[in-house]
Amino acid sequence: MPVEAILVSGGAGYIGSHIARALKLAGFTPVVLDSLVKGNRWAGEKSGPFRHGDIGDAAFVGAVCDEFRPVAALHFAAFIEVGESVVKPDMYFYNNRDKANIFFKTIAAKGVDKIVFSSTAAVYGEPKEVPIRETAALKPINPYGQSKLEAEEAMRAVPGVNSVALRYFNVAGAAPEAGLGETHYPESHLIPRLVLPLIEAPAAILEALNLKCGFKLFGTDYPTRDGTAVRDYVHVLDLADAHILALRYLLGGGATNIFNLGSGEGYSVGEIVAATRKVLNRPDFAPGIAPRRAGDPATLIADSSKARRVLRWAPHRGIADMIASAAAWHRTQLYVDTVVNKAHAAIV
Numbered sequence: 272m273p274v275e276a277i278l279v280s281g282g283a284g285y286i287g288s289h290i291a292r293a294l295k296l297a298g299f300t301p302v303v304l305d306s307l308v309k310g311n312r313w314a315g316e317k318s319g320p321f322r323h324g325d326i327g328d329a330a331f332v333g334a335v336c337d338e339f340r341p342v343a344a345l346h347f348a349a350f351i352e353v354g355e356s357v358v359k360p361d362m363y364f365y366n367n368r369d370k371a372n373i374f375f376k377t378i379a380a381k382g383v384d385k386i387v388f389s390s391t392a393a394v395y396g397e398p399k400e401v402p403i404r405e406t407a408a409l410k411p412i413n414p415y416g417q418s419k420l421e422a423e424e425a426m427r428a429v430p431g432v433n434s435v436a437l438r439y440f441n442v443a444g445a446a447p448e449a450g451l452g453e454t455h456y457p458e459s460h461l462i463p464r465l466v467l468p469l470i471e472a473p474a475a476i477l478e479a480l481n482l483k484c485g486f487k488l489f490g491t492d493y494p495t496r497d498g499t500a501v502r503d504y505v506h507v508l509d510l511a512d513a514h515i516l517a518l519r520y521l522l523g524g525g526a527t528n529i530f531n532l533g534s535g536e537g538y539s540v541g542e543i544v545a546a547t548r549k550v551l552n553r554p555d556f557a558p559g560i561a562p563r564r565a566g567d568p569a570t571l572i573a574d575s576s577k578a579r580r581v582l583r584w585a586p587h588r589g590i591a592d593m594i595a596s597a598a599a600w601h602r603t604q605l606y607v608d609t610v611v612n613k614a615h616a617a618i619v
């Protein structure tokens with residue numbers, strides 16, 4: 272049987288590159304399409320053919336479809352910084368919604384009628400009930416969340432396409448043994464920001480990621496068990512399993528659907544700090560404290576029972592694994608060189 276090609280937009284980025292690898296391991300050919308506006312060529316080329324271009328360029332996307340005849344697409348390409356989206360909303364709507372819409376319509380016209388979409392818990396905003404179910408009210412509180420929600424809706428409006436929107440909660444961890452890991456620039460996620468100063472990352476990296484004064488914990492007065500914000504963390508390799516299952520669901524004739532992806536367990540920032548002390552053997556570590564950030568809800572936990580029931584997905588990796596694999600990745604020369612080069616390029 273010929274190997275089926277799967278388009279992976281944004282596959283040179285953090286999550287897309289791990290999932291391209293999972294596709295390869297599952298016997299598919301991942302065809303990565305990425306503008307490298309954020310991602311890295313080495314990540315895009317890791318698991319299959321890589322084509323450099325923009326999802327909003329219909330001629331480019333159409334040519335990649337003609338070349339590889341993919342049977343489905345996984346769509347990761349997007350901008351992901353909530354804070355930046357507040358300052359530059361037009362840039363977020365243009366990239367995440369309008370270009371995504373061009374991408375969906377172009378691939379559908381080429382016969383690619385199955386799409387798995389990277390959505391986010393940000394579509395729910397500040398939920399009234401926790402754990403959050405897929406039926407909860409959709410009330411994003413920032414342009415990032417709104418742009419992702421409108422892209423989801425645009426995808427479902429394309430005639431003849433069956434799609435799965437996977438709404439992730441907090442994604443963490445890495446696959447350092449495969450030469451892959453979280454390489455965001457800037458980096459706003461909790462675990463890398465905690466880990467990098469503790470593993471004594473090079474000064475150039477700490478400076479570039481605004482970590483020179485160490486890690487700061489935002490808010491200790493939330494109505495949670497220890498006063499810090501509670502989030503639901505899922506390992507990027509467990510997320511990869513969910514994508515393969517969602518893809519197989521669509522290839523098997525499954526109807527358009529939406530699934531939350533999280534562990535179903537909440538960890539407070541204080542608990543993540545405690546786990547990091549243990550995993551990295553730094554019992555002395557005491558984080559800096561800063562006021563709450565505007566728009567950060569107290570508690571976000573997924574109800575992912577629907578993904579467990581319908582897709583038969585089960586996350587296996589815990590917080591210690593996410594911290595340890597992230598630390599191992601951030602110690603690699605590839606990570607260090609990539610971020611130092613990006614910092615240098617940003618200065619000159």
Ligand SMILES: NC(=O)c1ccc[n+]([C@@H]2O[C@H](COP(=O)([O-])OP(=O)(O)OC[C@H]3O[C@@H](n4cnc5c(N)ncnc54)[C@H](O)[C@@H]3O)[C@@H](O)[C@H]2O)c1
Nearest residue numbers: 281283284285286306308309310325326347348349389442
């Ligand atoms: N990281 C998380 O914790 C998280 C949580 C929820 C949802 N998501 C979603 O997952 C997806 C991937 O996130 P990530 O953390 O891997 O981000 P990332 O920035 O590492 O990867 C995104 C990739 O998309 C590419 N890209 C962006 N715009 C493009 C365009 N117009 N054309 C072609 N390529 C383009 C970038 O170059 C980059 O390689 C995003 O859609 C995001 O909304 C991420």
